[in-house]
Amino acid sequence: MIxxxxxxxxxxxxxxxxxxxxxxxxxxxxxMGKTGRGKTTILxxxxxxxxxxxxxxxxxGTDVTNWLPAERGVGYVPQDLALFPTxxxxxxxxxxxxxxxxxxxxxxDRTSELAEQLGVTHLLDRxxxxxxxxxxxxxxLGRALSFYPSVLLLDEPLSALDHDTRQEIQDLLKSLTNAxxxxxxxxxxxxxxxxxxxxxxxxxxxxxxxxxxxxHAKAASR
Numbered sequence: 059m060i061x062x063x064x065x066x067x068x069x070x071x072x073x074x075x076x077x078x079x080x081x082x083x084x085x086x087x088x089x090m091g092k093t094g095r096g097k098t099t100i101l102x103x104x105x106x107x108x109x110x111x112x113x114x115x116x117x118x119g120t121d122v123t124n125w126l127p128a129e130r131g132v133g134y135v136p137q138d139l140a141l142f143p144t145x146x147x148x149x150x151x152x153x154x155x156x157x158x159x160x161x162x163x164x165x166x167d168r169t170s171e172l173a174e175q176l177g178v179t180h181l182l183d184r185x186x187x188x189x190x191x192x193x194x195x196x197x198x199l200g201r202a203l204s205f206y207p208s209v210l211l212l213d214e215p216l217s218a219l220d221h222d223t224r225q226e227i228q229d230l231l232k233s234l235t236n237a238x239x240x241x242x243x244x245x246x247x248x249x250x251x252x253x254x255x256x257x258x259x260x261x262x263x264x265x266x267x268x269x270x271x272x273x274h275a276k277a278a279s280r
Contacts, residue, residue, distance in 0.1 A: 059083040060104060060209055060241055062267075065113035069099050076113070079260055079267040083118065086235055086242045088252040090270070091262030097245045098137070100262070101211045104243070105132045117209055128157070130209070133202030133240070137213040139194055141186045141201075148173075148182040150197050154205045172200045175234065192223035196230065203238060210235065212244040216251060228254060 060081040067074045074096045081087040089097050102108035104115055106127035115123050122130045141150060151169040160168070173179040176196040186194060195215060202210060215231070216224045228251065235242050246252055252259050259270040 059116070059118050060087075060243060061114075061116040061119075062100070062104070063114040063116065065100075065103060065115060066111040067096070067099050067103055067108060068111055069096075069108065072096065072099070074099060074265055077265065077267055078113075079269075081241055081243060081258065083241050084239050085257045086244065086255055088244050088246055088256035088259045089262060089267070090246060090249075090252060090259065093247075095262050096265070097262055098213055101134070101213055101243065101245065104209070105134045105211055106130055107134075131205075131207050132209045132211060133205070133207035134211045135195075135198045135202050135213065135215055137215075137217070139198040141194060141198060143186060145185065146182065147178055147184055147186070147189075147197050150186075150201045151182075151204055153201055158205055168204060172204060175237070176200050176230070190223070191219050192227060195219065195223075195227050199227075199230070199234065203234060203240070206238065207240060210238075210240045210242045212242065214245050214247070216246070216248070224251075231255060 062077055062079050065077045077100065089100070091097050099108055103110055106125060110123050114121050117130060148169055151172050152165050155165045155168060173182055176199065178193065178196050178200070181189065181193060186197065189197070216227055219227060232255065244255065260267050261270050
């Protein structure tokens with residue numbers, strides 16, 4: 059569960075005040091809204107990269123407002139993916155596990171499992187140079203999901219992909235988030251993407267987050 063309770067944020071001259079919304083555990087939520095209105099700022103606040111001026115952020119009922127990013131159990135895929143140019147695909151999948159001091163055997167088992175789920179087993183020894191957009195997106199998703207986060211945050215993860223690759227990654231997102239039972243918040247400008255993925259859809263408008271209905275959400279509630 060993700061709860062944003064009366065949160066105020068500042069980013070240079072930009073500000074958001076008294077933002078509130080809630081995503082129930084295991085749900086896939088999409089956040090939409092015009093460019094520059096603060097959607098990414100909200101994601102950064104949830105994962106701990108943006109200081110909260112006022113209000114609270116709760117994850118599964120625990121107030122994490124002042125916790126460090128690594129303590130929150132949140133997987134995050136930024137819009138630019140932030141992949142490390144000198145790391146192999148396997149190195150990316152291992153990254154968060156090494157930080158958490160997993161044993162070598164557990165790391166090997168988890169990266170093998172992830173690589174198979176993501177369809178990147180044949181790429182494990184490659185660096186990110188030369189990977190396609192879809193392959194890079196799979197690696198970024200794998201790194202974010204590697205340590206079994208309870209929450210996954212995605213900042214326009216499909217925006218730079220061609221139509222066919224977007225459909226492939228969209229299907230992958232469905233299967234991975236269902237398999238991991240992870241609470242997901244996904245930013246997009248694409249109505250079709252939102253309708254296909256979201257259990258609940260939010261719109262950020264004039265500094266307020268309102269609930270919208272999507273076709274997928276309607277079908278899921280029947």
